[in-house]
């Protein structure tokens with residue numbers, strides 16, 4: 295389990311051991327972990343109220359400081375401290391976090407130790423308040439390691455942990471008529487050609503299909519609901535703004551993009567050479583890695599409107 299602890303969380307245990315040694319304790323009691331936590335994660339405590347001096351005074355009023363002993367002495371965790379660290383893993387799972395951080399240790403202390411709960415409440419920090427702060431902080435940070443978290447999902451099943459993610463896929467489709475003298479926008483870039491799509495926005499079929507696939511996967515409706523073509527605001531809009539909007543809808547840990555696969559169907563021009571630029575533009579708009587976007591091109595073998603060069607379509 296220790297490999298799930300963040301560097302900061304590991305240092306809480308290190309400082310807990312140090313505190314236990316400072317007080318000549320034969321094992322690392324939960325209060326030593328708490329003092330270790332306060333040392334390691336001052337920001338949490340400054341924001342939430344209690345400071346390390348307050349905690350220390352409270353501890354020393356009951357357990358007078360012993361003469362210092364060497365920190366090299368091996369000091370084991372008490373049973374309660376072990377329960378706290380085990381519980382921290384459960385708190386991390388509940389918050390869908392791959393890593394066990396200092397905040398999960400704090401929540402576990404509230405849950406496992408009556409003494410710590412009472413002490414922290416005396417200092418003005420309730421579990422409810424801590425939880426509120428931690429949940430908002432965690433959801434903001436969650437996006438930053440979404441890829442890691444998704445990759446960890448299969449492993450979590452093997453290790454007997456409850457699954458932490460629902461993987462959902464969505465489909466998207468779009469078609470626009472092509473007319474002479476319009477800009478051909480595909481995947482957020484302009485592709486040189488003598489025709490371009492007719493549309494309320496810039497008519498970027500690839501972006502529109504991807505928007506629908508993402509919104510569909512997240513159960514958030516479709517592009518028409520979010521960006522109605524009756525709204526003058528979207529007239530001639532660069533469709534990348536739609537993707538940027540979806541990125542905001544997904545923020546705060548509500549949804550993560552693990553992969554996008556799409557195919558553009560056009561008789562002409564050749565699209566393959568433009569894919570790297572499209573991947574970059576799309577990835578920038580969504581704030582993901584370009585290699586998470588797979589693009590393919592097809593012709594319609596001369597059949598139907600697309601085959602006659604009268605329209606362009608995309609699936610994602």
Ligand code: MG
Nearest residue numbers: 468497499502
């Ligand atoms: Mg469209």
